[in-house]
Amino acid sequence: MQGLKQRLVQEALEAGFIACRICRPDAVPEVAGRLQEFLAAGYHGQMAWMSERTQWRGNPVALWPDARSVVMLAESYTPTHDPLEILKQPDRGAISVYAQGRDYHDVVKKRLKRLARWLIAAASDDDPQVKVFVDTAPVPEKALGQAAGLGWQGKHTNLLSRDWGNWAFLGAVFTTLELPPDPPESDNCGSCRACLDICPTDAFPAPYKLDARRCISYLTIEHKGPVPQELRAKMGNRIYGCDDCLAVCPWNKFAVSARDMRLSARPELRAPALANLARLDDRAFRALFSGSPIKRIGRDRFVRNVLYAIGNSGDPALRATAAGLTEDPDETVAEAACWAVAQLTAQ
Template identity: 65%
Template sequence: MDWLADRPERRASPRGLWPEVRAVVMLGVNYGPADDPRAATARRDRAAVSVYAQGDDYHEVIKPRLKALARWLVATAGGDVKVFVDTAAVMEKPLAAAAGLGWQGKHTNLVSRDFGSWLFLGAVFTTLPLPPDMPAADHCGDHCGSCRACLDACPTAAFPAPYRLDARRCISYLTIEHKGPIPRDLRLAIGNRVYGCDDCLAACPWNKFAKAGRDAKLAARQELTAPALADLAELDDAAFRALFRKTAVKRVGRDRFVRNVLVAIGNSGDPHLAGAAAARLADASPLVRGAAVWALARLMPAADFSNLADRHAAGETDPQVREEWAAALLFTSPRSRGEVDIHAAGMDIG
């Protein structure tokens, strides 16, 4: 995420992005689910896909609406406009808070009295000197109080303090933005989350008071609500593009997505999924092969995994995948599996 450090002046003020801007119109779109998405994490042979990615790509849904509003504004009052939906150096959450849409919660996302933690944000920049709205009294300010439900819900302890997020530990970052192997010390905590994570958002008590009714065009597709891990592991590039057409998931690419699926398979505890992981040992992507090694080390008996390593590890040319084999063999050794090494303990059994 080096882009965050690029040209920080663009984030310091809207004028750093567009010097001519005089006002910003902030808008929110509800994408709240009908049920608690955390229930999907209990189905270990299935994949948990973040709520926002189960329907059409929100960029493609919201941006045309912003453009329509912007065209109306220009036709009505003149001036020039630019629209943004999470696509530029726009600090949407502080701007939305200043506009009265809600407040930034301890999980760093916007919280609304009307929609809880489930809001997409969009911005219309204009050269018109529009008078600012005064935030309504019940929307401005921080209404989190002493609650820390969102912080405690994070599987990877990605919040070092309230209102601070360590992206390096965030499951959404790890499964979407992170390009290499997922750090081994965080893989178990990922569970079956193959794209993003909703835990901190879903834990927010303000969701209980949110208005029902998710935007229809953002409705979840049935095939993405809890797809089978075994099926997802088989996706080649063409099948990946077909399944996730018009969704946000397509931007992560097939290799990173299947990497995530294999981590979820390793966390499933289901030995019947070992075959799906073993089929990826010959994958063209080193990223996928390495994740398959990790998954198999957690699903197979130690002796069977050792035999598998004899057939595959010696011919591996990628250094990161070779490192995965070495770490996996260490993990499956008797001592790591909790078996008693009598000779190492210095005992003489005669």
Template identity: 65%
Template sequence: MAEARRLGFAAIGFAAAQDDPVRSARLREWLDAGYHGTMGWMEDRAEVRQGPQSMWPEARSVIALGMSYAPEVDPLDDREAKISVYAQGRDYHDVVKKALKALARWLVAEVPGTELKVFVDTAPVMEKPLGQMAGLGWQGKHTNLVSREHGSWLFLGCIYCTLEFAPDSPHDDRCGSCNACQVACPTEAFPAPYKLDARRCISYLTIEHAGPIPHEFREAMGSRIYGCDDCLAVCPWNKFADTAARHMAFAARPELVAPRLADLLALDDAGFRALFSGSPIKRIGRNRFVRNCLIAAGNSADTGLSEQVGGLRGDPDPVVAEAAAWAFARLSVS
């Protein structure tokens, strides 16, 4: 515990590595409903996602860990262009994995012969239900993990290992009758509590979805250009989240807290890569990002952007060009 906290983890718990048939059935139901959209990788290795031992039969325990990225400012504040809190600092994949590997090396030194594997969001691992099993928090009605100490602001990582740790008690669900996250969703992406239709989720649409944004969601996207924090930000448990527990790597870069659309729309590929070096935003590429910015421009009613938006109607990327045509038409009637 002490070593994990020294490495920057704000939460740690232990769970048995056995597969959970209930969790597996819920995943299958979600996939069968098509809620994963174009995220084919969710279905391609669904059998491995059933639990730790489906991936690695030798696993005996799971060490579940969380790093805080609690924001200093309200994610719901109005801004010209909104980037999700989690992407305003350094790429969590790099930060969390580095700390997991350091903890793994320490554990092997303490108990020679231990075998282990580390994961952070890049393998078929169900970090959120494992976090609940390990007592870090519970999966809320918005499907993300909620912690009594850290609210909705935890990056999760897991270590599978051959050691037998005494498991912590699974965390109780403390959502109660609250439905704030369900009501807050701009695109009505929750068909029911604890179920997310990713195809309607702004985070999915701006990050995972590669084609044109469906017209039915464009106005609801507002100024959100990368991700969406609404369902997380309204959770009442966030009042207990302590920004002092936030890992220093996730302090927001000032230029990403309230960026200007005009600057972002001007990005070419080289400019995009330079601006988002070390950021998770870099992985979606310039074209998808500018597409998102054009939707925000079309929603802005800022006619000062018309000339710049109009110029992008000739962009070599057809998805960017289509978004520019839509945004230009919107601004022309503003």
């Protein structure tokens, strides 16, 4: 199987992935305990799905008992610009780098399926079975990525590597083939605290621990209803996700450029005007974010985020824009608009 593994790695690199490593499905026994600790602390907030199917989420073996190997892959989405520069433009919306291009679920999953088909053909004598996953099933991709040697989970809880930093999507191919595993990666964060110290909302109660309830990515994407008032000002102009902890990681000096142009930022999403975004109705929202992961949260939650950013902008010219939404049919949007007007009136 060593020869097949070498060919698989080469095929993955030629397909556009920046790294390919292998581990056993039972290589992450610590995940179940960490998951239970996370849930017991309530750090998952409104993400009820995290407390469901924990027998799978905490144990990849239970997800598919027939699997003998997990092929972990990384695909770069390294930005070509400084993602923190947008924070200096308060009348513009800051969208997380990963969401400025095509939905990565579609891009990466198609590439994984092609690689899986290649693996089936290459090992046809063994009649292999495969299943592919990209962040849409209860698979602990980051833990498996560390076990396979792709990188390690840093203090910001994301996977990072000495070879390509932390701007990467992860994908997994589970297979019934017995492929030689790679050694796990060790922690190389050292005494660095850059990711912890930059967090605007103090979402890290300790290194390697994340309280999602305070994370801006969670607040702008997963959290339904009004965001707690004490956190709104800390969100700044971040309207979908947050890149702060990723952007300051010193290992990004080794970042690898994204190879798929579909993951590159669309010009209209690099620094969109808050005034224009606030005026989006449902149809315009769907048209603007067609093929984007942003479409998933819907117009109302997105405009809610935009109104928080308007309230934080300090720009009196945006007061009228917010005032025009104080009677929006969605109660959360209307409340956010009233808050924004109050913030700008108090300037």
